[in-house]
Amino acid sequence: MTAVAETPVPQEFAAAFEENPEATxxxxxxxxxxxxxxxxxxxxxEDAAAAMGYKTKVFTTFWGLxxxxxxxxxxxxxxxxxxxxxxxxxxxxxxxxxxxxxFMGMGPWMMGRLMKQYNVASAKEMLEAAQAMGVEFLPCxxxxxxxxxxxxxxxxxxxxxxxxxxxxELMTQPNTASxxx
Amino acid sequence: xxxxxxLDARGLKCPMPIVKTAQQIKLVEQGxxxxxxxxxxxxxxxxxxxxxxxGNEIVxxxxxDGVYRFVLRRK
Numbered sequence: 001m002t003a004v005a006e007t008p009v010p011q012e013f014a015a016a017f018e019e020n021p022e023a024t025x026x027x028x029x030x031x032x033x034x035x036x037x038x039x040x041x042x043x044x045x046e047d048a049a050a051a052m053g054y055k056t057k058v059f060t061t062f063w064g065l066x067x068x069x070x071x072x073x074x075x076x077x078x079x080x081x082x083x084x085x086x087x088x089x090x091x092x093x094x095x096x097x098x099x100x101x102x103f104m105g106m107g108p109w110m111m112g113r114l115m116k117q118y119n120v121a122s123a124k125e126m127l128e129a130a131q132a133m134g135v136e137f138l139p140c141x142x143x144x145x146x147x148x149x150x151x152x153x154x155x156x157x158x159x160x161x162x163x164x165x166x167x168x169e170l171m172t173q174p175n176t177a178s179x180x181x
Numbered sequence: 182x183x184x185x186x187x188l189d190a191r192g193l194k195c196p197m198p199i200v201k202t203a204q205q206i207k208l209v210e211q212g213x214x215x216x217x218x219x220x221x222x223x224x225x226x227x228x229x230x231x232x233x234x235x236g237n238e239i240v241x242x243x244x245x246d247g248v249y250r251f252v253l254r255r256k
Contacts, residue, residue: 052230
């Protein structure tokens with residue numbers, strides 16, 4: 001008997017990815033950057049790790065917090081400096097800048113076009129896949145406060161804000177690969 | 182007789198073939214088969230690694246006209 005899978009994959013699989021007691025390996029990524037060319041490898045590796053059955057956790061800190069702010073948020077923060085920062089570095093997974101050759105958005109625009117042309121999944125699609133597979137995103141409490149970011153500024157489904165000690169404990173667990181991107 | 186589900190991952194690029202496979206295999210009954218079609222040449226190494234990591238066996242694999250085919254049995 002043969003059945004053809006519906007595409008896209010229905011959402012009911014999400015439950016199957018809940019805490020897997022058999023998972024023996026873990027990937028911990030410190031996502032420090034909000035740049036296109038750094039966030040992308042974070043997303044690719046976390047998606048692949050979750051698909052491989054690894055426990056996968058991403059600690060998002062500093063500029064790395066901004067991609068996890070809702071796309072429609074334009075200015076975030078309480079005081080003028082925080083607002084200015086978010087004005088200069090627009091938050092949201094769809095508004096990433098490149099580290100090199102940004103050229104007022106030309107670089108990311110061309111990169112986006114190339115990714116579409118070569119059928120590479122977008123950052124947004126990869127983030128959604130990661131969340132569906134139970135990748136845990138842990139925002140950094142201290143930098144959240146410094147940037148004036150609140151829980152409601154972020155996309156749904158992020159974990160509770162944590163600190164350095166929590167991440168170090170995760171990183172030093174057995175069978176864990178840790179990356180600072 | 183094991184049921185076979187077909188997942189068409191043709192055209193997708195790394196890491197999406199294994200992401201879609203990992204998602205789809207959760208919907209397959211244990212012991213049933215998932216047949217994946219991919220055009221990503223990296224799939225050969227990636228499906229082998231995925232199979233070793235997750236314990237879902239590759240029961241058959243082949244390539245024809247640039248399309249890689251993997252038949253996987255859900256653990």
